[in-house]
Amino acid sequence: MSFHLEKILEKNWGHSSFRSPQKEIITNVLNQKDVIVLLPTGGGKSICFQIPALVKDGVCIVISPLIALMQNQVENLKQRNIKAVTIPSGSNQNEIVAIFDAIKFGDVKFLYISPERLQSSLIQQKIKELNINLVAIDEAHCISEWGHDFRPSYRNIAILKKQLENVNFIALTATANKKVLEDIANNLQLDKPVTFKKSFYRENLAYQVFKIEDKLERLKQIFYKTKTPAIVYVNSRKKTVELSNFLNANQYKSTYYHAGLTALEKQTAFNNWLTEKTPIIVATNAFGMGIDKENVGLVIHYNIPNNIENYVQETGRAGRNGNKAFGVLLYNENDIFLHKKQTENSIPSIAEIKKIHQKLYQNFSVAYGEFSEIIYEFNFQEFCRKYKLHPLKTATTITLLSNYGIIELQNSFQNKSTLTFIGSHQSILNFTQKNKKLKDFVHTVLRTYGGVFENEIKINEFLLAKKAHITSTQVIKNLQNLDALGLVKYHAVTSDSLLTFLVPREDDKTINRHSKEMQHFLVQKKEKAIYFVNFITNHNICRSKQILSYFNEKTSKNCGICDVCIANKKRVLIDVSNQIIHLLIKEVNLSSKEISNQLQIAEQDILIHLQLLLSQDKILINHQNKYHLKK
Incomplete structure (x- = not known):
């Protein structure tokens, strides 16, 4: 079985081995256990239910809260030649029946569905007719009032537990504390669930929080030193544009991304960042879904996030390749005031x-x-x-x-622009002979999309731009001109x-x-915001320790690389250096070993401080390797 699992992993995902604890999770799922999985962002949660579903006969139901996220995962599976479907928004009864027929007779392995859809008696009946091999609940923290994104419809997923008695469940989340994990198990009515909880500790990720007035100047300093793909999170659409323009004006190639962009603009921005044509992307928190770029070395929060869950999730997009990475948050007193x-x-x-x-x-x-x-x-x-x-x-x-x-x-x-040629073949031919500028473009469209004369075809302006060797803006302009001339019917996606x-x-x-639950949710939202401000302004406790404590992980170990730890190291450095100077005032010449013995500090650490004092020209060393103060 083990070899079989690795073969599936390599064939479909191109990895030769599993990350810990993926294989153990998959084995438990295949042994018909109910499983709860808490893996931080980038931990590879999807594979934990996708591989068992591929091994077993039948269909896996995946419950997910976001339409865009479902569509993204369906597309990812299709690119791997794995059949997956979702139920489009607004589907009527006949369309839903047709989708379930396609699942039943079309060798579909995954049905992605929102928790709201489960309320439909038609869908419940249709699910009964399928051979279900597994139920996966993504973003499972949504089931708990204590989670940062409570969604009451998740409470109704337990319907499937009664309906599919012999089918096991796997619940997955990236951010949950002890209370939330208990809520997941209870509300889903899981049967003695096996819980896999990977530590939130990221040894290669340095959390750094800086109180600073001139944030723009600090941005320039950071990007001057750090040449790596980066994400800069801001709190408004307007700021994405302003900050991106600022970086570009200072010779740092960047693009911007927010929810108000058209599908084409989003795709262009994302591709330019992915290919590192513009290695910096300035974005609102709308930029998050489906990001799997391993070499992101820097995530900057230019504004304060809403809560610690969002902060950990967004910062966690850095350093997925295991190399040292930085999560930087910049703030000042005005930011704290505005956040409150x-x-x-x-x-x-x-x-x-x-x-x-x-x-x-x-x-x-x-x-x-x-x-x-x-x-x-x-x-x-x-x-x-x-x-x-x-x-x-x-x-x-x-x-x-x-x-x-x-x-x-x-x-x-995820919507696409549509195009239909409404002129005859002859009229299009006559037009292109008279309009040399559009001739090549029209031929590119016809070569790219077959059937455009007979049907309304979904098109991708970004792809056309690439094939026609022009900008996407020019593609839109060309199509609008053809539409105005009555040769095509072009419907561009709006924002x-x-x-x-x-x-x-x-x-x-x-x-x-719902008023009582809504009120509780709003109180939680406010409390989480207050907690995060306390996290930012706490410059005494290691950042990783604070984060781990929030997620109920106890540790006595400091990370050594966050802003708090670095500041503490500097304080120790100064203190020990002063002790050495005071000692050398009393004792004229001392070796490093003698200094170590008198101060009762390891000689290795003493040598570091002696080198520092020598470089600062405060002490000298004689031919006997003994140190004395410079007169």
Whole structure:
């Protein structure tokens, strides 16, 4: 079996051996045990359920909270020639039936599904008809009120435990403390689960927190010294652009990334960073899903993250290749003030949640009592402006409404632009003969996408730009010109989200059902923000120790490489140097061994300090290898 597992790993993922404790987890899953897995970011959680699912006959159900994350994992599996599907947002009953038929008869190995979908009696019935070999719950911390991203719909996953009596479960998370792990086991009704918990300690990752006024100047200093792929996290879309422009103006190649970019812009930014055309990417926390770049050597937080879970997850994207890496956080007193103020401003009251919820239905003219099955295009900024709503409180409310299964919000990141040639073959030919500038471009489009005359085809402007040897902006301009001339029908992806209402409009009644849990979530959010400020401002305890303590890991060992440890080393260095000087004032000439004996400090450490004092021209050494003060 062992050799068999390694063969599957090498064939599909290109690795010759497993990381600890992947193989032990897989073995327990194959032995029909319920398993809880806590592996820090980059620990290789997906392989822990994907390989057992490939070994066993049947289909693995993967429950995941984010549509974009599901689509990303499905695409990754397809690239490895492994059949995987998800149920697209807004699918009607006939489309859902067709998807399950494809699973049943099409040798599909993975069905990715959101916890909200499990509430559907149709989907529950269709799951019964499948040969399910494993249920994997990704981001399992969402099941706990004590987790940083509580999602009540996760509580309903236990339906599958009753429905699939002989199927074992694996629950996976990157960030959970003891209380959260207990909640996962209890709420999922796991049967004597085997828990695998890898330490959050990263010996190659130096956490460094610097209180500094001129953060821009420090950024330049960091990138002057550190030539490595890097991520700079900021707290606003506007700041991604400003900071990227600043770095580029100072000859540091960078790009920017945020949720408001079009799918094409995101893809271009990501590819430029991945290929290191622009080795620095300045991003909001929207940049996180599916990042698997091993040689990231530096993650900088230019602004303060919301909580320690986010900080650990984002910083953990550095140093995955095992080389020394840095997680740098820059702050000043004003940042602390703004962070506290922003936390307060992002926590709505129940009355404000009710108002925003009501305005969403009102915005799309959904009547009281009506259940709308329409998928709406939704622009967040426009919505806030229209109803004079506070953006931070509105963003928190929309997250809560999504988490509680009231709405479904799909970002356009995975959507594709569409194109159809509506002119005849002859009219296109006549056009290209008269328009030499567009001739090569049109031929590139036709060579790249077959069937574009008969059907609406999903296209990738970035790919067309590469093939036509022009910029993606020029591709869009060319397609818009062809559309204006009536030769094609081009629908470009916008930055809008897609919103679906999952329940009928009942206004206050809907919120009242969840108000107690919502209030608890908001209190937790505030407490976590306060805890993180305390972490930042604690310059006495090793950063790794503080992080490990939060996740219920006890250690007496300092990491030795964080800002606190380095500062402590410098303090010790100064103290011992002063002791040597005071000793040499009393005793004129002393060898390193004599100094070591008198101060009762290891000679090896004394030699380091003596070298420092010699370099500072404070002491001299004579022909007998004895040290004395310089007169």
